[in-house]
Amino acid sequence: xxxxxxxxxxxxxxxxxxxxxxxxxxxxxxxxxxxxxxxxxxxxxxxxxxxxxxxxxxxxxxxxxxxxxxxxxxxxxxxxxxxxxxxxxxxxxxxxxxxxxxxxxxxxxxxxxxxxxxxxxxxxxxxxxxxxxxxxxxxxxxxxxxxxxxxxxxxxxxxxxxxxxxxxxxxxxxxxxxxxxxxxxxxxxxxxxxxxxxxxxxxxxxxxxxxxxxxxxxxxxxxxxxxxxxxxxxxxxxxxxxxxxxxxxxxxxxxxxxxxxxxxxxxxxxxxxxxxxxxxxxxxxxxxxxxxxxxxxxxxxxxxxxxxxxxxxxxxxxxxxxxxxxxxxxxxxxxxx
Numbered sequence: 001x002x003x004x005x006x007x008x009x010x011x012x013x014x015x016x017x018x019x020x021x022x023x024x025x026x027x028x029x030x031x032x033x034x035x036x037x038x039x040x041x042x043x044x045x046x047x048x049x050x051x052x053x054x055x056x057x058x059x060x061x062x063x064x065x066x067x068x069x070x071x072x073x074x075x076x077x078x079x080x081x082x083x084x085x086x087x088x089x090x091x092x093x094x095x096x097x098x099x100x101x102x103x104x105x106x107x108x109x110x111x112x113x114x115x116x117x118x119x120x121x122x123x124x125x126x127x128x129x130x131x132x133x134x135x136x137x138x139x140x141x142x143x144x145x146x147x148x149x150x151x152x153x154x155x156x157x158x159x160x161x162x163x164x165x166x167x168x169x170x171x172x173x174x175x176x177x178x179x180x181x182x183x184x185x186x187x188x189x190x191x192x193x194x195x196x197x198x199x200x201x202x203x204x205x206x207x208x209x210x211x212x213x214x215x216x217x218x219x220x221x222x223x224x225x226x227x228x229x230x231x232x233x234x235x236x237x238x239x240x241x242x243x244x245x246x247x248x249x250x251x252x253x254x255x256x257x258x259x260x261x262x263x264x265x266x267x268x269x270x271x272x273x274x275x276x277x278x279x280x281x282x283x284x285x286x287x288x289x290x291x292x293x294x295x296x297x298x299x300x301x302x303x304x305x306x307x308x309x310x311x312x313x314x315x316x317x318x319x320x321x322x323x324x325x326x327x328x329x330x331x332x333x334x335x336x337x
Contacts, residue, residue: 049182077115
C-alpha cells in the first residue's frame with residue numbers, strides 16, 4: 001500500500017472497492033460470464049466516460065445496458081438507431097403548443113438523450129449525420145436546438161452498441177465521435193458452459209429483476225474519488241509514451257506502427273488510459289497506479305483511437321495486435337520531453 005495517501009482517503013477508497021463489487025455482483029445476476037465486459041462498463045461509468053460495445057447480435061449487449069440502468073437509481077433512455085432516424089429524434093425539438101390563455105408558443109420537447117443512462121442501440125445503423133447528433137451531448141453534456149443550449153444535468157452515461165462493420169446495412173462511425181468514447185469493448189461469443197447457463201436462466205423460468213443498489217449521486221461521488229488516486233511521474237510518463245508510440249512519425253513508434261498505422265491516438269487516449277488505470281489499481285487492492293494497470297487498460301482505451309493505413313488493412317492487421325506490439329516495446333524512457 002502506498003504511504004502517500006492519508007487514512008481518510010484510504011478508507012474512502014476501500015468503500016469505493018466495496019461499492020464497485022456490489023455493482024458487479026448485482027449486474028452479474030442477470031449477465032452470464034462476460035466479466036471483463038462488465039468490469040469495463042462499470043469502470044467507464046465511474047471514470048465519467050462513455051462505452052462502445054461491439055459484437056454480433058444476441059450476445060446480451062442491450063441486456064447489459066438495461067441491467068445497469070436497473071441497478072442504479074437513475075433515469076433510462078433508449079434510442080434504436082435506424083437509417084431513417086433524424087437528429088431531432090435523439091435530442092428533441094421545438095413544438096408549437098397552445099397556452100392556457102389561448103396563445104401559441106414554441107416549447108422544447110426533450111428527446112431520449114435527456115436521461116442518466118442512455119442506450120444508443122445499433123448506433124452504426126444510422127447515418128453519420130444522426131450519429132454526430134450525440135457529439136455535443138457526449139462531450140459537453142448539453143444539446144443546442146434552434147440556438148438555445150439545454151443542459152444535461154447530473155449523471156450522463158452513454159452506452160452505444162454496434163454490429164461489426166462488415167455486416168450489411170451499417171455505417172462506420174466518424175473518427176471524432178469514436179474519440180468521445182472512453183472505451184471500446186468487443187463482446188466475445190459465450191463459451192459452451194456459459195451457453196448452458198444462459199439457456200437455464202432464459203428458458204426455465206422468469207429471471208428475477210436486479211435490485212437498485214446505488215443512487216446516481218453516489219456514482220458521481222465515486223467519480224470524483226477515483227481522480228484522487230495518486231500516480232507516480234514515471235507511470236504517467238509510461239502512459240504518455242504509449243500514446244506517443246501510436247503515432248508513426250514519433251520517435252517512440254515501433255517498426256510495426258510506422259509500417260501499418262495511418263494516425264494514432266489523441267490526448268483523450270492518454271486521459272482515458274490514466275483514469276481507467278487508477279480505478280483498476282483500487283480494484284486490485286492498491287492505492288497507487290502501476291505500469292501493469294496501464295498495460296491492462298491499453299486495448300480497451302486505444303483500439304478505437306488508432307487508425308490503420310491501407311497496407312495495414314490489406315494485410316489484415318488488427319488494432320489489438322498494434323497495441324500488443326506497443327506493450328511489448330514501449331518504455332517510459334521513450335516519452336517526449
